[in-house]
Amino acid sequence: MSDLFEEDKMSVSDRIAAEALIVDVGSFEGPLDLLLTLARTQKVDLRQISMLALAEQYLAFVEKARELRLELAADYLVMASWLAFLKSRLLLPPDPTEDGPSGEELAAHLAFQLERLQAMRDSAAKLMARDQKGRDFFVRGIPEDVERVRTVRYTATLLDLMQGYARIRTRDDFRPFVFDREHVDTLERALERMRPLIGYAREWTQLAQYMPDGWEQDKMRTRSSTAATFAAALELAKEGRIDIRQGETFAPIQIRRKNRTDD
């Protein structure tokens, strides 16, 4: 009966609008959005809107959705029951024994919420209508990055110096001053020797070939240059200039030029 009455109150266009609302139910962003849309159909300023009529519109909408067996999210139903409560508060004379806000206060807050939401929507539209960077105004096309120039300054204290010297002087393997350097191959020397040669190492070659000529005759020299050559090979591998492999433990170590374009 009341449903019929509601429908009668609506003009044909209102009814079409209401149907459209139902079909579009998925596009509402929550009950407040739906209320705002319904409020707009009242075609009056939001401040003059009849909250009672709005509550009834909403309840009718929910009723209609039920009839059409549309799934409404829980918060739409929560809002419906709250509006039913609001409606009863607004219609019944105030009960002096009951605490809490009056129907008018509740209605006023709802009106405030709707107005606020509408204000935010309008503001959002105004914001998006502003001149925007990259669309209406533009930044410098060839920005120059601020170059960070980092200078490293090394420092040491006198204590560092003295400790350093003391360290050398007390080293367990303190070496006699007349140390035979003839039999020592250094990493630097090995690197110097290997650098110009590795360019030719397209295939795997034995690392031992890079030892200085004739050094294999002397045991001490062999040991020193083996170590130096191996260290140099590691250094070159670190620089990404060669690959190193060893078939198995104690097998000869082999190296090969690394073709940079390969990787």
Added chain:
Amino acid sequence: MTDTTEDPSLFEAPTEGEQERMVEAILFASADPISLRELADRMPHGCEPGRAIDTLQKRYEGRGFRLVKVGDAWAFRTAPDLAYLMQKETVEVRKLSRAAIETLAIVAYHQPVTRAEIEEIRGVSVSRGTLDQLIEMDWIKLGRRKMTPGRPVTFLVTQEFLDHFGLESARDLPGIKELRAAGLLDNRLPPGREVTGNQDDDEDEDDDDQVEMFDED
């Protein structure tokens, strides 16, 4: 060229004209706004970039690009009326959902604002993705936590937001004065909830934050 003659003293500040050139060069070379402080840091000792800015702003009034204020920083930007010449430079802005646009507006007008407050205003929950998207676009950022139970985080708009929408500060948001005067930026709680003392306090704090925030700009 107005190449300066050798500095008479190492610590004497450059002439005003020279300072202007420096500010011009630094701002011109940057795509992002640069604060007065950073300008001063990059210029020789004793420079006053603020004065140079004033002169330069007048100098570029009505030119093809202008000196604009973004928060507490400055940047050169092309004049908007010449946008039609810039099809080539136009960048496609990611299409924002209605939810994202509304959320952005709410953060801008109500900052600092918590997620719960955004939801209260929109009457619907705000998805994590929406906030993430706005943060990723560098339009909103996390602010201080609120001194309320749960200490929720707040959201603020960024300098990039101001820059993007050509705003000097959040105070210059369209219609913000009217909205404030109409009480539409108040964090009004539903009747019946205000009795619980604690929440009243929130509101006060909120106001403080807001005032502070706008004063900062």
Added chain:
Amino acid sequence: MTDTTEDPSLFEAPTEGEQERMVEAILFASADPISLRELADRMPHGCEPGRAIDTLQKRYEGRGFRLVKVGDAWAFRTAPDLAYLMQKETVEVRKLSRAAIETLAIVAYHQPVTRAEIEEIRGVSVSRGTLDQLIEMDWIKLGRRKMTPGRPVTFLVTQEFLDHFGLESARDLPGIKELRAAGLLDNRLPPGREVTGNQDDDEDEDDDDQVEMFDED
């Protein structure tokens, strides 16, 4: 001007001032230098960017940035004398490496000393880089060549070194005895090596040179 068989009012070229603004804006926002032809293409019908370029080039003469020709195209560029503003210098202080400290100490205590001697004292090879670094820091310098086969160069500490360590001369460096007294040297000297005064026995042969060296200071 161009052939204007069409309605002249509709295609009337913008004023010169307006054309300048356009060129300004386009060149400002473009990521690449732009040729006159491209400028003309992007500007309204009837514009003569060449004239605007001439005016603008004069206008920005002596400013913080200038209009420069790049090939047959135009671009705004920072004035070269202000390039230093585009750099931010940071100085990082790092501790000298152990190898460098030891090398330095050896030079200081044994100068003038050859690279071979340094290596003998340290017991490991001294990399060219370490010596270069110390020379670059102006803590050691090349001394006279030694009158031994191969005539190797020697290294000495510099005035800068003495200043940095607050020493009047290298003689002021604490001796072995003092190092020991200060607990910096433990008693693990190899057997048979007596500590005699400032220097070890084996450095006697160096003494001549050293005295000479110190006399020079």
